[in-house]
Amino acid sequence: MPYLDNAGAALPSKRQLDELSKFRNDMILANPHSRHSTALKTKQLMNSARLRVLQYFNASSDDYFVVFTYNTTHSLKIVAENFKFTRTKTEEVSEISNILYENQSQFAYLYDSHHSVIGLRNFVKNRVDSISCVSENAFENIPNTSNSLFVLTAMSNFCGKKYDLDNIAKLQEKGWSVCLDAASLVSTAPLDLKKYRPNFVALSFYKMFGYPTGVGALIIRKNSEQMIPKNSFAGGTVQSVEEDSFYFISKDLEDAYEEGTMNFHGIAAIQHGFDEIERCGGIKNIQNKTYSIAKQMFKMLSTKVHENGKQVVEIYSQNSSEFGTQDEQGAIITFNIKRPDGGYYGYNEVEKICAIFGIEIRTGCFCNIGACRKYLGISHEMIQNNQRQGKRCGDEMDLIDGKPTGAVRISFGRQSEEDDILVVENMIDNCFVGSMAQFSQVSTSLKIHNYSPEVVRLCAFPIKSCASETKDSFNLTERGFEYDRDFMIVQSGITLSLKTHPELCRISATISEDKSMLEIKAFGEMLEYPLKYSNNSEQERFVCRNKISTISCDEKTNKWLDNVLDMQNCQLVRVTNDSFKSFVNESPFLLINEASVHILSQIINIPTSEIITRFRSNIVVRGMPPFIEDTAKHLSIEGINFEVVDKCLRCEMICIDPDTGVKDPSLILALRNFRKNQKLTFGIYIRQTSFQQGTSINIGDMVQFN
Known part of the structure; x- marks a missing residue:
């Protein structure tokens, strides 16, 4: 499985x-x-870790000292919260x-800054004369100043652009203090x-x-601590303090900034991380390797074209036609994939296809x-318009008015x-290059209330993400089908899903009303679990x-699951x-139209x-x-x-063969081609407007849309 999110987090090795x-x-x-x-002994290990950081x-240690923090964001906040600005404006x-x-x-x-940097402006806006967000052109004519702080991005986490670190000295010569987001x-x-x-x-x-995780560092150049005098304190950071006055004297150097008890177990683990880098030949060797792979990936992506000659991949970098030198470019490539007609595939769609290929x-x-x-090319107006249309960070709205709201990032590691x-x-050749079969969209003149379809299949999934149970009738409860x-x-407390564990589709669960048992079958094995609720703690x-209240099932069931899944620490919970x-994702019921399924079936x-x-x-x-069900209310x-x-927004789960657990992308690609520039939806989530005790849904029931 290619792990290409190293800019998000590196992977620790097994060793x-x-x-x-x-x-x-x-x-x-x-x-x-x-x-x-x-x-x-613990204190000594922490100090050894500080020295290892400086050596790396x-x-x-005559020039710098190391303050351990929780992460980069925490390090930046220490600087911004304590920096000695001297504003003249009121x-x-x-x-x-x-x-x-x-x-x-x-x-x-810089405009090319992580949100952890941009967010600092709220800490300083009442302590400075001005706040500036600038491009690197600002370094061509740096004004003289004093008691000012520039937070400089060393390398863009968006596209891997490396910024000229010679600008550090240029800024300092003009009176700036520089905090490097490294x-x-x-x-x-x-x-x-x-250097x-x-x-x-x-x-x-x-x-x-x-x-x-949960351990970062703020490396402070000696004498620069005078620019960030501590204005607060916590456990372990003061030499002297009184409880009933504002009197306190901070400790020196790192002891003044490490508030409370730091993650000393995590800090001790840093040494093993540096050992791992050395086993890989050192950071320069890692840089050479990752740069070479990224450059080859860039070349492959930039040469992909559709049958009509249009580019498949739109790459976002300082030079979209040529990969920068090692001094200019890191091991990150950011892009979007384009359709033959010049439109864009949404990045969420690309991510789902990537997941199928691992x-x-x-x-x-x-x-x-x-x-x-x-x-x-997102303007201020587009940001505000996207917000009005419901765009939120981390959501599924990857295209608005045909324009991408984000991109796909590939990043390499050791x-x-x-x-x-x-x-x-x-993946790109099979799923995005070339002409794909197109479907005719549903006529907008058809009105769904003119049709009265019948129910032809009913399913429940007693165990989430496992195989379904098909029956002619299901009783209704407030949660959905009984x-x-x-x-x-x-x-180990983490929910197993079909997306991450395709083998779950080969576990079947049926309800035996006669025996009041849940019958579970998997890989030739069978287990019965009583439906009567136990007295286990919630x-x-x-x-x-x-947030759902659950109870754990018995240890016998858990051991059976460990055995059939070849895993440890499995639990069946209820x-x-x-x-x-219940454990549904979005809604108690999912309804689909057999005619819509038939269209996809003919294609693939x-x-x-x-x-x-x-x-x-x-x-x-x-x-x-x-597909007329798309219009239902x-x-x-x-x-x-x-x-x-x-x-129902679809993901790579629909690509899992229910008999083998093997992923096949053909279904999601067929759905993608039908939806064209729309979301990959299929089926509708529904819920009862009011619950009636003793009701059921049966095969042959008539459906009326209104």
């Missing part, structure tokens, strides 16, 4: 984790603020400028603090070697709206291989953003009897019955034109009233 596990078994650590022998970045800054000013106390950053750069490139001497450097270690990528704006706006390029190329997704399987769990929610030569199984619906109806089934909640 790295094995050595860390052995270290933890052999070494007992304690709170370094105590003075007993274990605490002193070619810095002397009013709070209310607008962001795009130039630097002479002789003002100001806070500035998080993206140091993931695959060296940083020499003898470049910023006042502050912020970074996270998980970006470098995957583990530990490719793990990142999509969106990557918490860097400035770079996203520049490269995608474990990346050239074979990753072949997997990506295979027993539908009342159970789910978790491993536990709240989050399932698809919903919603509590009084819960109003997969039987209609198999496609129905893949779409995992509760209700299948027959007797109306294909309300319906009734034999007098039971329902409202349409939304269309």
Whole structure:
């Protein structure tokens, strides 16, 4: 599986984790603020880690000291919250400028900055004369200033553009203090603090070697701490303090900034991360390797064309036709994929196709709206219009008015291989290049209320993400069909889903009313679990953003699941009897139209019955034109009233063969071609408008849309 999200987080190696596990078994650590022998040993390990950090970045302890933090964001906040600005204006800054000013106390950053940098302006707006968001052109004529802070991006996390670190000295010569956001750069490139001497450097270690998370560093150039005098304190950071006055004296150097007890177990693990980098030949070797792979990937993507000669891939970089030099470009490529007609495929759609091929990528704006706006041409007006249309960070709205709201990012790390390029190329060639069969859209003149289809198939899924149970009739409850997704399987507290564990489709669960048992069958094995609720203690769990009360099933069932799934720490859990929610994702019922399924079946030569199984619906109806269900708002089934909640947005789960668990992209591609520039939806989510005790839905029931 190509892991191509190294800019999001590096992956720790097995050897790295094995050595860390052995270290933890052999070494007992304690709170370094105590003075007993274990605490002193822990303190020594932390100080050794500080020295290792300085050595790695070619810095002397005479010039710099290391403050451990929680992450890059925390490091940046320490600088911004404590920086000694000396504003002359009385009013709070209310607008962001795009130039630097002479002789003002100001806070500035590049437009190509992570949100962790941009967010600092809220900490400083009442302490500065001005706030500026500038391009690198600002370095051509830097004004003189004092008591001003420039947070400089070392490498764009959006597209991998490396910024000229010679600008650090240029800024300092004009009186600026410089905080270098090095998080993206140091993931695959060296940083020499003898050559470049910023006042502050912020970074996270998980970006470098995957583990530990929750540990970062603020590297402070000595004497620069005078520019960030501590204005608050916490445990372990003061030499002297009184509880009933504002008197306190901070400790020196790193001890003044590490508030409370730091993650000393995580800090001790840093050494193993640096050892891992050395085993890979050092960071320069990693830089050479990742740059070479990225350059080859860039060449492959940039040469892909449709049959009509139009480019398949639109790459966002400082030079879209040529990959930059190693000094100019990091191991990141950001792009969108275009249709033969010049339109765009949504990045969420691309991500779903990538998942089928086992490719793990990142999509969106990557918490860097400035770079996203520049490269995608998103104006202020478009941002506001997108917001009005409901666009939110991390949602599924990847195209608005035909324009992308984000992009696809591929990023390489020390474990990346050239074979990753072949997997990506295979995905693009099979799914995005060439002419694809097109469907005719549904006529807008057809009115759904003129049709009265009948129910021809009913399904429930007693265990979430497992195979369905098909019956002629299902009783209705407030949660949906009786027993539908009342159970789910978790491993070590994490819900197992069909998306991540395709083998679940080969586990069937049926309800035996006669025996009051849940019968589970998997890989030739069978288990019965009583439907009567147990007295096990309740536990709240989050399932698809919903908080649901659950109870655990017995240990016998859990061990059986461990055996058939060849996993450890599996549990079968159940919603509590009084819960109003089951383990459904969006809505209690999913309805699909058999005619719509038939259209897709004709194109990809997969039987209609198999496609129905893949779409995992509760209700299948027959007797109306294909895809007209998209227009439904309300319906009734034999007098039971329902409202349409939304269309069902599809992911790679529909590509899983229900008999083998193998993924085949043909169905999602056929749906993609039908929807053209629209979302990949199929079927409608519905829910009862009011619950009536003792009701049921049966095969042959008539459906009326209104």
